[in-house]
Amino acid sequence: MEPFKCITGIVAPMMAANIDTDVIMPKQFLKGIDRRGLDKGTFHDQRFLNDGTENPTFILNQSPWRQASFLVTGPNFGCGSSREHAVWGLKQLGIRALIGISFAGIFNDNCQRNGVLTITLDQKALKRIEQTATDGVDHRITVDLTEQRITAGDDTILFDIDALKKHMLVAGLDAIDYTLQYKEDIQQFEQRHFLANPWLKS
Amino acid sequence: MIRSKTLYEKLVDAHTVRTLDDQGNVLLYIDRSILNEYTSPQAFSGLREAAREIWNPGTLLLNVDHVNPTRPERTPAMTDAGGELQVNYFRENSQYFGIELFDVMDKRQGIEHVVAPEQGWVLPGMVIAAGDSHTSTYGAFGALGFGIGTSEIEHLMATQTLVYKKLKTMRVSVVGLPPEAITAKDIIILLIESIGADGATGYAIEFTGEVFWALSVEGRMTVCNMAVEAGARGAFSAPDEKVFTYLKSTPRAPQNTLWQQAIAHWRALKSDDDAVFDKEIQLDCTGIEPRMTWGISPDQAGGISASVPDPATVTDPQKRRDIESALNYMGLTPGMPFDEIEITHAFIGSCTNGRIEDLRAAARVVKGRKVSPHVRAMIVPGSTQVRQKAEQEGLAQIFIDAGFEWRQSGCSMCLAMNEDVLSAGDRCASSTNRNFPGRQGAGSRTHLMSPAMVAAAAIAGHLVDVRHFVEGA
Secondary structure (H helix, E strand, O other), X not given: OOOOOEEEEEEEEEOOOOOEXXXXXXXXXXXXXXXXXXXXXXXXXXXXXXXXXXXXXXHHHOOOXXXXXXXXXXXXXXXXXXXXXXXXXXXXXXXXXXXXXXXOHHHHHHHHHOOXXXXXXXXXXXXXXHHHHHHOOOOEEEEEOOOOEEEEOOEEEEOOOOHHHHHHHHHOOOHHHHHHOOHHHHHHHHHHHHHHOHHHOO | OOOOOOHHHHHHHOXXXXXXXXXXXXXXXXXXEEEOOOOOHHHHHHHHHOOOOOOOHHHXXXXXXXXXXXXXXXXXXXXXXXXXXXXHXXXXXXXXXXXXXXXXXXXXXXXXXXXXXXXXXXXXXXXXXXXXXXXXXXXXXXXXXEEOOHHHHHHHHHHOEEEEEOOEEEEEEEEOOOOOOOOHHHHHHHHHXXXXXXXXXXXXXXXXXXXXXXXXXXXXXXXXXXXXXXXXXXXXXXXXXXXXXXXXXXXXXXOHHHHHHHHHHXXXXXXXXXXXXXXXXXXXXXOOXXXXXXXXXXXXXXXXXXXXXXHHHOOOHHHHHHHHHHHHHHXXXXXXXXXXXXXXXXXXXXXXXXXXXXXXXXXXXXXXXXXXXXXXXXXXXXXXXXXXXXXXXXXXXXXXXXXXXXXXXXXXXXXXXXXOOOOOOOEEEEOOOOOOOOOOOOOOEEEEOXXXXXXXXXXXXXXXXXXXXXXXX
16 A cells, blocks of 8 residues: 655545535446546546536546645545546545544545545644635645644644554555564464354354 | 443444554454445455455355446346446455445345445444444444444455544434434434534443333434434444334344344343433424525535525635535525425435335325325335335335436435436435435535425425325324
């Protein structure tokens, strides 16, 4: 997995509530068996008009947000379908972190597994990031995961993250390799589990 | 003294291989999974590329549902290149890894969350994770079911575990005296409406209360299924005699002494009397009306006799903007009575409401009536078995006589990954679970409601109170 340490880039505002994974990655882009080509699908029905040309009113079609590395988001971002395609697409579009008030559970885990950082802030701190995204001088922020710090000009915001999640993101650890270090624990657990619940053994 | 525990804590503790930190992260053992053709391919490819083995293929079940056509004549072929690619790769992975597959021609095929319970694949006390958000359905059996992404499917297949962060607990007591016409779907929409689309984010919900216990196992599945639309990553209830009766006749239920052992164990699966929940909600269903959604999020809902809300009366600017954009997308004007909203389509099916009980409820409304001439109405049974049963009971004929299309099973127009897609501007009364923009087709408009309400709307040609059609629908 691509590590996340410290990244500087443009932040785009996307403050509507309940932006769901159907909107992030519409159904017509779900028919592959690999992860490729999903940048085009990301926010497709909002990013493009019926004739296939760009929708000029969509934030990520406007300068400078076209180059955004981060999104500042409204409540419950990523709700709905479990489709990881939404996260693959965001990443292929260049998004490396999402900063919001709340994220849907499955989406949040999918981000973690793909090296996309999700940061949850309170309303007040989020407002400051939203301001930078909307009206900031250069709309740029620095997200430093190592220091758990976002800087926007002179403004500094600290954020919380689970030590385990941080460790895996900063090191870019493969989750399966991480878990397989406990292979013997799993085997031992399984023996006890089948003994206690013999009808589960298949 | 042993600390009292909620059912959630008991389920998680019984599946904790080891704790990973003091923040609530654990390595959680997963008993079983069911995989579909669209969220699994990259997980299988990941295993192949890393030359990893599957921990225990016997705990996995493959089932085609998302992309297959639902045309009345069933064939093994898909109707588009992408679907064909996915289903063929699915078949290949079934062979390669030695995993059982319910292919499209199989009599056991259907929507995964209808099929798994039907087969007795889901048992009380299990933890089940699967690549579909509506895996929460299995909570109706006293199992912890939750949706995961593709990377997690790969992780699960390779290790039989997930790195899991424990959730907070919420108890929802469904109480009161609901009118007879109120169904499980009305109850869950009411809950989502009350607590919001993120009202249960970060929580696992345990359902209880006399109104919940009065529901059939199918009805409880509807409630647990759609709890994810309030953000719950896990929604369940303690297993009771209704659950055991349901399971007893399923093909994969434990037999003989194992059944006796299992049932003794399952009877103990409940929250301790004095267990403490992080949040308690009372959902009073006294006198409620049938529910329906008017917006683009499942919490934008109301009773059928109400009207389209007016954003001008909302003070919070963000909420006002959200309502404005919902009405704009839905093509609705403030103050318009809900029962004057004309529809072009009616859809009955999905993992939320595609079970036999749902079709019976719809048939009671439809019997002896005709679908409105300007409405295309479809019934897509939740599984091939449900379809067969409905044919045996004469329900299929009632639908066909009324002008409904009687189709084969699959996810179909719930998410429109197959050819069952609405066009821009179409408006659908739908027994499904999501009214997101474009969910049933780019630019299409979805109103969620119970199967009986959809049936009534199909006949009236507009949204309508089902109580005008049948006593106790």
